[in-house]
Amino acid sequence: MCRAMIRSVGAGEIFALDAHASYRCRHSGACCTAGWTIPVEPRLLPLLSSTWLQPDEQGTCPQYDCASGLCGLHCSGGEAMLPESCHHFPRRALIDSRGTSVALSHFCPTAASLLLVNDRPLAVVSMPEAFPASRAYDGLDARGAWPPLLRPDALFDDESYGCWERYLVGAISTSPVGVHETLLNVAATAEQLRKWHIERGTLVDWTNDVLKQRSAPGEAVRHRYARFSGVEAYRRVVDAVPPTLDAPSPPDDLDQIEAQWVVPFWAAHERLALKYVAAKAFASWTAYQSRDIRTQIAELFTTAAVLRVECARTCAAAAAPLDRARLIEAVRRSDLLLMHLVDRDALLPWLRQAEQDDDAR
DSSP states (O other): OOOOOOEEEEEEEEEEEEEGTOOOOOOOTTTTSOOOOOOOGGGGGHOOOSSSOOOOOTTTOTEEEETTTTHHHHHHHGGSHHHHHHTOOOOOOOTTTEEEEEETTTTTTHHHEEETOOOOOOOOOSSTTTSOTSSSEEEEEESSSSOOOEEEEOOHHHHHHHHHHHHHHHHTTTTTTTTHHHHHHHHHHHHHHHTOOGOOOOOOHHHHHHHOOOOOOOOHHHHHHGGGSHEEEEEEEHHSSSSTTTOOOOOHHHHHHHHIIHHHHHHHHHHHHHHHHHHTTTTTTTTTTSSSHHHHHHHHHHHHHHHHHHHHHHHHTTTTTOOOHHHHHHHHHHHHIIIIIHEEEEEHHHHHHOOSSGOOO
């Protein structure tokens, strides 16, 4: 298990998804009107005279000017004047011995739009302009911790894990089949990868060889991940939201909504849905917080399940069919739930059930 902590650190070499490489705040105001209570650091107390920025009844930060779409603190003192929470959003980093991998929360409309502006495959890039090494990044600091576990009795090394991460991003975002079948194929590859033993040579050579092959999912793979699909998976995610927060819920008439507004239009947007799921494989905290790559796969299935329900919720709210704009909104809602509402410590034990051999027989 990773013995890591959350902290803000200097970056070193920076990695990001190419779709996010040009990120820059476009002042949509989504984070400023989300109803979030923002902690104020001691350096800002003389200016704000409060330890918290409390939103109003509409969920708007007192420093946000709705007319201009700008933050008063940002306008008067620049980005350095922002509270730490605002300074880092929507960035979420994984810091390990390879460098700093910067992912974005797609609750940010700009991040979601950049990801889904086209259906081109994703790739991991180094030192993108949007994320300078001179900036501090807040995230999971895994430096000095064990590398991610391939399985409970085998560790990745940096090179082999990097190959696995890039494979997930590329294989999912370029897949010619649907989301569910894509994830089954990736899960089958994971099972092959887990078969490594020292007698088979170096792990990096084994990883490169396995990732070049196509593995067909058998019944055991389908059974293992069945619990992480569909509306029941969505409900398990919602159950991990603390009771003090407003959790979403699936519509009572979900099947009817799907049949009317989602299913007939899903194929036209499935490439974009694959990009979203692929993006969640990058800079994965779960890789360091689990004992097996099966948990990573379970999280991707769960991400797909959440997105599908959020598509239905979004279309139902608009009383209109799925299109690109509503898919972007569903992606935003998905990351709001998965990245900002869910208690990860409550969700991870359920995701780790994918590691159990007995349940998959």
